[in-house]
Amino acid sequence: MSTRLSVNVNKVAVLRNSRGGREPDVAAAARACLEAGAHGITVHPRPDRRHIVAEDLPPLAALTAEFGVELNIEGNPFAPPRPGYPGLLELCRQVRPAQVTLVPDSDGQLTSDHGFRFDGDTGALAAQVADFAALGCRVSLFVDPDVEHLERAVALGAHRIEIYTGPYAEAFAAGDPGQAVAACAATARRASAAGLGVNAGHDLSQANLGLFLDTVPGVEEVSIGHALVGEALYAGLDATVRGYLSILDRAG
Incomplete structure (x- = not known):
């Protein structure tokens, strides 16, 4: 099985929003990634609209449909609607992504840094999973690598998990990734x-992706944005995406 690359274009939107206006164009950046061979696009619209916003989603849905690839929308299903943010379920109802990745982020959280737990009352989460599945979305749950009772995710109706790889990336950068990648x-x-x-x-890069895929079995998709966009500032989006695809090919 070959691992697929879904490029997270949030950071392109961050740069656009820092100045206002339309540049850099998120859809144009996503198109460049897909033309380079990326297998999908990931976005994480947040209630505070600091990067990807609701208005970005229809063009990205049309673009991924044009290329015959998947759109993956991440977000907290429990974040209430407010002006400019109709809620994650409504956003998915409008554009019907192939996959929705549910994350337990708080509103003001800088970036995702922990996953769901399954050792308490999961009734509300099960209801959310059912709502997204009813839209025809594959539902993935963001989890820590040491999460307990992982098997309960099946009873919740989830189709996949997304392993939070931030701790692995930190351990790799520190020169001692063994325990983290084993987890x-x-x-x-x-x-x-x-x-x-x-x-x-989360924080996967060209430097650490190869070891991760060589060690962790059965990974169907990696979602990479922050490192990829940073690397593309030097090498360009096309070359950077192709660099990641080369790593995936070698691992496959």
Whole structure:
């Protein structure tokens, strides 16, 4: 099985929003990634509209449909609607992404840094999963690599998990990734044994992706944005996306 690359274009929107106006154009950046061979596009619209906003989604949905690839929308299903943000479920109802990745972020959180837990009352989460699945979305749950009771995600109706790889990236940068990547591998095995698909993301880069994929079995998709956009400032989007695809090919 080949791992797919979904490019997160949030950081392009951050740059646009820092100045106002339309440049850089998020859809144009996403098109460049897809023309380079990316397998999908990921976005994470937040209630505070600091990067991807609701208005970005229809053009991105049309673009991914044009290329025959998947749109993955991330977000907190429990964040209430407000002006400019109709809620994650309504956004997905409007554009029907192939996949929705549910994350337990708070409103003011800088970036996703923890996953769902399954050791308490999960009734509300199960109801949310059912609502998104009813739209025809594949539902993935963002989880920590050491999450307990992972198998309960199946009973919630989830189709996949996304392993939070931030701790692995930190350990890799510190020169000692062994324990962190082993934890990710163990989580992937547990998920696969339970019948869940496995995605991964957060702070993955060209430097650390190869070891991760060589060690963690059955990863169907990696979502990469921050490092990829940063690397593209030097090498360009086309060359950077192709660099990631080369790593995926070698791992496959």
